Each structure stands twice: as structure tokens, then as C-alpha cells.
Amino acid sequence: MKILVCVKRIPxxxxxxxxxxxxxxxxxxxxxxxxxxxxxxxxALRLAEVVGGTQRLAEVIVLGIGPESQRQQLTQFLAMxxxxxxxxxxxxxxxxxATVSKLIAAVFKKEACDLLIAGKLSQDNEGGQVPQRVAGxxxxxxxxxxxxxxxDQAAKALTVGxxxxxxxxxxxxxxxxxxxxxxxxxxxxSVKNGSTPATHAYQEGPRLASLKGITMAKRKPVxxxxxxxLGVAVGNNEQVVGVxxxxxxxxxxxxxxxxxxxxxLTKEAKVI
Amino acid sequence: MSKVxxxxxxxxxQIRPHSLSGITCAAxxxxxxxxxxxxxxxxxHPDAAAQAIAAAGYGAAAVHTLAGPTLEPFTAEAWADAIVxxxxxxxxxxxxxxxxxxxxxxxPRAAAILDAPLVSEVVKVKSGDTFVRxxxxxxxxxxxxxxxxxxxxxxxGTEFEHAQPTGAVPVQPLAPAAANTxxxxxxxxxxxxxxxxxxxxxKVIVSGGRGMREGANFKVLEQLTxxxxxxxxxxxxxxxxxxVPADLQVGQTGKIxxxxxYFAVAISGAIQHLAGMxxxxxxxxxxxxxxxxxxxxxxxxxxxxxxxxxxRLVELIKARKGAA
Numbered sequence: 001m002k003i004l005v006c007v008k009r010i011p012x013x014x015x016x017x018x019x020x021x022x023x024x025x026x027x028x029x030x031x032x033x034x035x036x037x038x039x040x041x042x043x044a045l046r047l048a049e050v051v052g053g054t055q056r057l058a059e060v061i062v063l064g065i066g067p068e069s070q071r072q073q074l075t076q077f078l079a080m081x082x083x084x085x086x087x088x089x090x091x092x093x094x095x096x097x098a099t100v101s102k103l104i105a106a107v108f109k110k111e112a113c114d115l116l117i118a119g120k121l122s123q124d125n126e127g128g129q130v131p132q133r134v135a136g137x138x139x140x141x142x143x144x145x146x147x148x149x150x151x152d153q154a155a156k157a158l159t160v161g162x163x164x165x166x167x168x169x170x171x172x173x174x175x176x177x178x179x180x181x182x183x184x185x186x187x188x189x190s191v192k193n194g195s196t197p198a199t200h201a202y203q204e205g206p207r208l209a210s211l212k213g214i215t216m217a218k219r220k221p222v223x224x225x226x227x228x229x230l231g232v233a234v235g236n237n238e239q240v241v242g243v244x245x246x247x248x249x250x251x252x253x254x255x256x257x258x259x260x261x262x263x264x265l266t267k268e269a270k271v272i
Numbered sequence: 273m274s275k276v277x278x279x280x281x282x283x284x285x286q287i288r289p290h291s292l293s294g295i296t297c298a299a300x301x302x303x304x305x306x307x308x309x310x311x312x313x314x315x316x317h318p319d320a321a322a323q324a325i326a327a328a329g330y331g332a333a334a335v336h337t338l339a340g341p342t343l344e345p346f347t348a349e350a351w352a353d354a355i356v357x358x359x360x361x362x363x364x365x366x367x368x369x370x371x372x373x374x375x376x377x378x379x380p381r382a383a384a385i386l387d388a389p390l391v392s393e394v395v396k397v398k399s400g401d402t403f404v405r406x407x408x409x410x411x412x413x414x415x416x417x418x419x420x421x422x423x424x425x426x427x428x429g430t431e432f433e434h435a436q437p438t439g440a441v442p443v444q445p446l447a448p449a450a451a452n453t454x455x456x457x458x459x460x461x462x463x464x465x466x467x468x469x470x471x472x473x474x475k476v477i478v479s480g481g482r483g484m485r486e487g488a489n490f491k492v493l494e495q496l497t498x499x500x501x502x503x504x505x506x507x508x509x510x511x512x513x514x515x516v517p518a519d520l521q522v523g524q525t526g527k528i529x530x531x532x533x534y535f536a537v538a539i540s541g542a543i544q545h546l547a548g549m550x551x552x553x554x555x556x557x558x559x560x561x562x563x564x565x566x567x568x569x570x571x572x573x574x575x576x577x578x579x580x581x582x583x584r585l586v587e588l589i590k591a592r593k594g595a596a
Binding site for chain 1: 290347348349352372373374376377378379380381382383384385387388389390391392393402405406407408409410411412413414415416417418419420453454455456457458459460461462463464470472476500508512517518519524525527532533543550553554555556567568569570571572573574575576580581584585588589592
């Protein structure tokens with residue numbers, strides 16, 4: 001089994017945004033991994049490893065799209081436990097979502113992967129499209145917004161609990177497939193691979209890289225590909241023509257007592 | 273002539289209310305581009321719902337149906353096939369609908385099959401090819417222009433009014449499509465049982481946060497919720513801690529809501545929570561920490577303990593209802 005995980009770095013979402021010249025100025029930003037991509041790697045590692053054993057059930061390949069000079073963006077994921085990395089050397093600002101999806105699909109095919117795991121969205125652009133697009137391009141089934149994943153090794157299928165608007169949908173998909181992960185995938189018992197004891201409880205959240213992992217990451221191979229190596233023509237038919245700060249809510253008022261609050265709600269706002 | 277095509281969701285022979293916002297967004301695109309508005313109903317037996325929708329019209333030229341046994345229950349795989357088939361058959365060049373978990377799943381897949389861009393979570397139509405969408409947890413609004421003959425969109429439900437009935441239009445069935453699920457099987461949906469309105473449709477929402485400490489304490493909020501006929505919500509801190517089910521989460525990674533009245537109780541107001549509720553008309557914050565960021569967006573802020581404030585508010589509302 002081969003699992004591909006695509007990752008993206010984003011400007012630190014805890015820093016305030018700098019508006020400049022009709023756009024956003026990220027020149028002084030600290031760049032961090034997209035949180036959902038960390039969850040995607042954690043999911044892949046939980047599927048691949050057997051807790052209490054040394055066996056590996058899958059190879060985990062981490063894929064980043066960006067300038068080759070930024071290959072260190074993959075280091076953290078290799079240090080967490082991914083086996084190797086692939087960089088597609090391109091300027092992500094010049095690629096549209098459709099092209100990014102084509103590049104990921106092309107790597108998936110080239111590597112003959114069985115599963116793509118991706119975050120459900122990036123916290124900066126919030127497009128929320130890439131995994132579904134890749135599934136469409138590959139003509140394979142998809143399980144979006146996964147909160148739980150169970151791998152049926154014998155049947156080569158995954159049973160996925162999906163976060164939908166009115167609850168959790170349970171969807172079974174045969175491999176190869178695409179899974180996008182939601183927040184709750186990193187709860188202690190969200191991922192079951194059929195080999196790690198089902199009672200095992202992971203520590204919540206994506207794992208931290210160990211010191212040994214960090215040392216080993218430097219020795220793990222990272223291949224560099226060009227879009228042309230993948231037969232993908234780089235295009236861009238999305239254009240950002242402006243960025244603005246949203247209108248601020250007008251300053252509200254503090255009330256001193258519940259009685260005053262009740263009074264305001266009934267007489268001023270007239271909402272109850 | 274190319275068309276604007278809206279994908280609708282139905283339940284029990286009726287349009288699902290959230291789909292009405294997508295029609296409004298599409299109608300604005302139709303006006304901006306001069307293209308006619310068409311509606312599409314998918315399902316195993318879409319006719320009854322399509323008749324009901326066609327009777328209301330919603331400003332469309334026609335309601336199309338596409339029937340197939342693989343279209344129910346919903347899968348992104350079969351729906352994307354059907355949407356692609358309908359778009360090609362009808363010659364639609366703008367395809368979209370409300371950004372529900374259903375269409376957020378199916379439309380990007382369909383867009384990829386047609387090699388078309390998709391503009392997600394549109395909050396405003398600037399012109400026939402330029403749309404405003406929030407990014408970075410709603411901290412910025414991006415104007416995105418698409419340069420393509422065919423494109424897709426999803427509309428943020430809270431930002432568009434529900435489409436209103438305009439008068440009957442015809443129902444036109446489409447020839448069946450080869451729609452298949454690629455081996456995927458939906459085994460069921462574990463619905464969160466609730467007699468309350470859906471979060472995305474409620475006029476009043478009472479949400480609790482980390483400061484509620486444990487699930488049992490939400491009982492106090494439920495009293496206020498039910499007294500006002502509202503829906504119960506929660507911050508990510510509360511759902512992550514397992515106090516209440518995950519699908520009650522309001523925020524960037526949960527539901528985006530914009531009720532008439534939103535109570536944020538014991539919620540500090542992290543950016544990701546604000547992204548999900550700051551479109552609410554009136555926001556009330558109750559928090560014992562006077563410095564909590566939630567007070568910066570609240571119309572009415574009360575610094576105090578929820579243990580005292582919420583039961584007292586319930587009493588006052590009950591007394592008023594009793595007197596009325």
C-alpha cells in the first residue's frame with residue numbers, strides 16, 4: 001500500500017493580516033504547515049504503523065508543491081514519520097486550483113498510489129476543492145471531511161465517517177481512493193488499521209517530531225519534479241483582483257446586569 | 273444560449289431551505305451575464321419535488337430533473353457524473369448552488385471532470401465573472417475573477433436571501449445519465465436527533481464554549497434555546513472536549529451561521545469561531561472574562577458567570593411570556 005499526502009505551507013493564521021496595495025503582504029510572515037495537512041499526515045501514519053510492532057503496512061509519501069528551495073517545508077512531515085518526499089518545483093502563486101489538482105493526480109498515478117489523504121481545506125485560501133478535484137481527475141471514489149477511518153485490509157476498502165451538515169455519514173470506498181480529513185480525525189481512536197489493537201488510544205492531535213525523527217528526516221529522499229515531467233501544462237484561469245478587510249461590526253455596549261440585558265433585547269433590539 | 277444551472281437538494285418532496293440561497297446567488301449571476309436561470313433536481317424519483325419547485329418558479333426558465341437509482345442516497349461520485357451530464361446536455365456555462373456539505377463534496381469533482389474553475393463560498397456577485405469570497409477565517413474578502421468559458425460556484429448560504437416564488441415554470445426531464453458511485457457505498461447517516469431547528473436555518477442560536485466545562489451544563493443553555501425556539505451551538509473548544517456532538521460546532525471549520533440573535537455563552541471568541549457567526553444580526557456575549565475578544569463583536573456584552581446569568585435570563589423571559 002502506498003499513501004500519498006499532499007501538504008501546503010501557509011502564513012501563520014495567528015498573525016494579523018497586512019493589507020497592502022489591494023492585496024495581502026505576506027513578506028514578513030512566518031510560514032507554518034496548514035493544520036489540516038498535519039492531520040492528514042497523522043492519519044496516514046496511523047494507518048501505516050502497527051502500534052506495538054515494527055511492521056509497516058504502507059509507505060507514506062509526502063508531496064509539496066513549491067519552489068525547490070523550500071524543500072525544508074517537507075522536513076517536518078518526514079520527521080513525523082513519512083518515508084519520503086516529492087517536491088513539484090513550481091511557484092504556487094502562479095498555479096490555479098485546477099492545475100494544483102492535476103499535478104497531485106499526476107504524482108498519484110506516476111507513483112501508483114492506493115490512497116491520497118489531504119486536509120479538507122487550507123486555512124489561508126479556504127478553497128476546499130483540491131481532494132475532490134483529484135478524485136474526479138483520477139476517476140476514483142472519494143470520502144470528504146473524514147472524522148473516522150477504518151481500513152479493511154482484506155477487502156482493500158476504507159469505511160469512513162464523514163462530517164456532513166446533519167450528522168455523520170458512513171461511507172465505504174474501495175481503494176484506490178481519495179480521503180479528505182476534518183478536525184476530529186486526530187481524536188485518540190479515530191483511525192483504525194486492522195493491525196494496531198482497536199483499543200489503542202493515540203495521543204490527541206498530530207504527533208510531534210521526535211529528535212530521532214528530525215535526525216532521520218535529513219537522510220530521507222526527496223525527489224524534485226517539474227510540472228513538465230508530469231505532463232501537466234501550467235495554467236491559471238483564476239485571478240485575484242482585490243483583497244479588502246471585511247467591514248467591522250460597530251462597537252457594542254456592555255450591560256451591567258441580566259435585567260439590563262433583557263431590557264435591551266426586548267425594547268432596543270426587539271429580538272425576544 | 274448558455275445557461276446558469278443551479279443544483280438543488282430536496283427532502284420529502286420539497287426543496288431543502290438552504291438551497292434557496294444558492295438560487296438567489298445564481299439569479300444575480302444570471303442577471304450579470306444575461307444568461308437564463310435553470311434549476312436541476314437529482315434523485316431516484318425527483319418528480320414530486322421538481323413539480324413543487326416548478327410551481328414556485330423562483331425566477332427560473334425551467335426546472336430539469338435527472339432520475340437514476342444511483343443518485344440516492346447522495347454520493348459525490350454519481351452526483352458529479354449527473355451534474356456533468358446535465359451541464360453538457362443543457363449547455364450550461366455557470367453551474368453551482370449553496371455551499372452545503374453535499375455540494376462542497378460533489379461540485380469540485382464535477383468541475384475537475386469538465387476542467388473548469390470553481391469559486392467557492394461566494395458572498396457577493398460583483399459582476400458576471402468576479403466574485404467576493406472570504407479567506408483566512410473571514411479576516412479578508414477576496415475578489416476573484418475567473419477567466420473561463422465554463423465555471424462553477426458555491427454560494428455561502430448565510431449571505432444570500434432565500435429565493436422567493438415567482439410563478440409556475442415547466443418541468444423538463446433530462447435523459448438518464450451513466451452515473452455511478454465508483455464502488456462507494458453509503459451505509460447510513462447518524463443524524464444528531466433534535467427537535468430543534470437546523471443550526472443553519474435557526475433564527476436564534478445559543479452557543480456554549482469551553483467555559484461550560486462539561487456537557488451536562490449545556491442543559492442550562494438548552495432551556496434558553498427552547499424558550500426562544502432556537503438551535504443549540506458550540507465552539508470548537510466545547511465540541512473537541514466532547515461536551516456536545518461535533519455537528520453543533522459553529523466556526524470556520526464547523527457551520528457558518530447568521531441568525532437574528534446569537535448568544536455566545538462562555539465563549540472567548542477565537543478568530544475561527546468569529547468566522548462562523550459574525551454575520552449574525554444581534555450578538556450577545558456572556559463571559560466572566562471582561563477581556564475576552566468576543567466582546568469586540570458583541571452588540572450586548574455581559575461580564576458575568578453563565579451559572580447566574582443564563583438562569584436569570586430564562587426566568588425573565590418566562591415571566592414575560594407568562595404575562596403576555
